[in-house]
Amino acid sequence: MSDPFDPFDAARSRDAWTTLRELRDAGPLATVAGALRYVTRYAEARGVLRDTKTFSNASGLKAPGVDIPVEDRLLGELDPPRHTAVRRVMVTAMTPKVVHATEPFIASTAARLLDALPHDRFDLVASYTGVLPNRVTMHLLGFDPADSDQLARWAKELMESTFPALNRTDRGIGFAAAFPDFAGYIDARIAERTAQLAAGDDRDDVLARLIRLEVDDDPLPPQQLRALVRNLVTGGLTTTTQLLGNLIFELLVRPELEAALRADRALLATAIEESLRLTPPVLFMARGCVRDTQIGGCPVRAGERVVVGAASANRDERVFAHADDFHVDRNNADQHLTFGYGTHVCPGATLARAVARIGVGAVLDRFASGELRLEPGFVFEQVPTYFEHGPRRLPVERT
Numbered sequence: 001m002s003d004p005f006d007p008f009d010a011a012r013s014r015d016a017w018t019t020l021r022e023l024r025d026a027g028p029l030a031t032v033a034g035a036l037r038y039v040t041r042y043a044e045a046r047g048v049l050r051d052t053k054t055f056s057n058a059s060g061l062k063a064p065g066v067d068i069p070v071e072d073r074l075l076g077e078l079d080p081p082r083h084t085a086v087r088r089v090m091v092t093a094m095t096p097k098v099v100h101a102t103e104p105f106i107a108s109t110a111a112r113l114l115d116a117l118p119h120d121r122f123d124l125v126a127s128y129t130g131v132l133p134n135r136v137t138m139h140l141l142g143f144d145p146a147d148s149d150q151l152a153r154w155a156k157e158l159m160e161s162t163f164p165a166l167n168r169t170d171r172g173i174g175f176a177a178a179f180p181d182f183a184g185y186i187d188a189r190i191a192e193r194t195a196q197l198a199a200g201d202d203r204d205d206v207l208a209r210l211i212r213l214e215v216d217d218d219p220l221p222p223q224q225l226r227a228l229v230r231n232l233v234t235g236g237l238t239t240t241t242q243l244l245g246n247l248i249f250e251l252l253v254r255p256e257l258e259a260a261l262r263a264d265r266a267l268l269a270t271a272i273e274e275s276l277r278l279t280p281p282v283l284f285m286a287r288g289c290v291r292d293t294q295i296g297g298c299p300v301r302a303g304e305r306v307v308v309g310a311a312s313a314n315r316d317e318r319v320f321a322h323a324d325d326f327h328v329d330r331n332n333a334d335q336h337l338t339f340g341y342g343t344h345v346c347p348g349a350t351l352a353r354a355v356a357r358i359g360v361g362a363v364l365d366r367f368a369s370g371e372l373r374l375e376p377g378f379v380f381e382q383v384p385t386y387f388e389h390g391p392r393r394l395p396v397e398r399t
């Protein structure tokens with residue numbers, strides 16, 4: 001018999017569509033490697049995400065047994081009521097109005113990156129999809145654009161390290177010990193911006209909003225601020241890179257999709273949702289069960305770890321007809337669980353969608369139909385992060 005499916009093993013967690021279908025067909029809840037309970041179907045997945053009293057976020061995406069101190073936790077690692085208060089701050093900093101005001105910057109940055117491409121061949125991940133989201137985050141936070149590449153390197157190093165699963169690297173335990181330079185950079189920016197605000201500088205960037213806002217009449221403690229800034233830098237960076245890469249890959253291998261989008265640009269919005277549904281940049285969400293319950297009629301005990309498989313639920317035939325197929329005009333694609341659901345639903349979704357719409361639109365505008373093609377012999381290689389799905393490279397040549 002083959003080994004059980006392991007969502008925490010990068011070699012097994014991606015391209016597991018056949019395994020996930022088998023698990024889904026067998027029942028709404030599967031027991032997979034490490035005694036994890038994997039929720040396979042859409043209705044049960046939404047049910048778990050809705051029920052924050054039974055399913056806790058405290059362990060986040062960490063491997064079983066790894067505990068993170070509260071002050072070091074990302075928003076997605078907090079439970080109500082602390083989560084409710086901190087999330088309000090984060091959402092206020094990232095409103096649709098803030099995103100809308102950023103759109104001209106996204107468009108001009110996309111154009112500049114495309115202008116800088118070499119003429120004949122280039123890797124779209126290294127030169128475009130991996131760069132654009134980072135530039136946007138730096139702009140939103142009001143950080144110096146000259147620091148962009150350094151910050152992107154730190155964020156990528158973190159995401160590809162043992163840290164997301166274990167909360168430690170060889171350098172130490174916890175963010176500040178494992179990534180001292182990255183943590184020091186964020187702390188310095190917070191101190192600098194706090195001093196500027198005190199001196200009457202009223203520029204309105206996301207960092208200023210986070211510093212100014214209060215939870216229960218108190219400003220956020222410095223360590224929590226640092227965690228939220230890290231959340232914005234790492235949460236929106238590689239995920240949006242994967243979205244851009246996954247959709248551009250589809251365009252490169254499906255001329256009929258490219259033709260449809262060129263004929264009717266309004267279809268780009270549904271193409272983005274369909275890409276998110278079929279190839280979710282974030283494959284699953286992790287919860288800890290804190291009281292005995294059942295999922296789809298299967299008993300689950302307090303203390304068990306529950307993994308909500310967005311990658312599986314998004315292909316549940318009970319909700320999505322012909323669920324494995326890319327239908328650019330699918331009318332319910334946006335019901336996918338790729339941004340989560342309920343209390344923790346992604347506050348960066350509006351921004352990610354805007355970056356995808358403008359970033360992919362700019363590629364369609366810049367290159368003629370069929371002008372870009374994947375290097376001969378190209379093999380899709382996944383990014384090494386175990387909970388993400390996206391191309392590590394997209395080497396293309398201009399025809």
Ligand code: HEM
Binds near residue numbers: 232280339340347
């Ligand atoms: C395609 C891009 C993105 C995907 C697929 C994605 C996915 C997700 C998912 C699945 C969750 C829920 C986690 C859970 O329920 O445990 C989440 C939460 C979150 N995301 Fe995103 N995200 C994306 C982009 C962004 C961006 C651009 C930002 C910010 C700039 C961001 C910031 C956050 C934060 C702060 C949370 C925690 C929310 C909470 O726990 O209340 N994300 N994201």
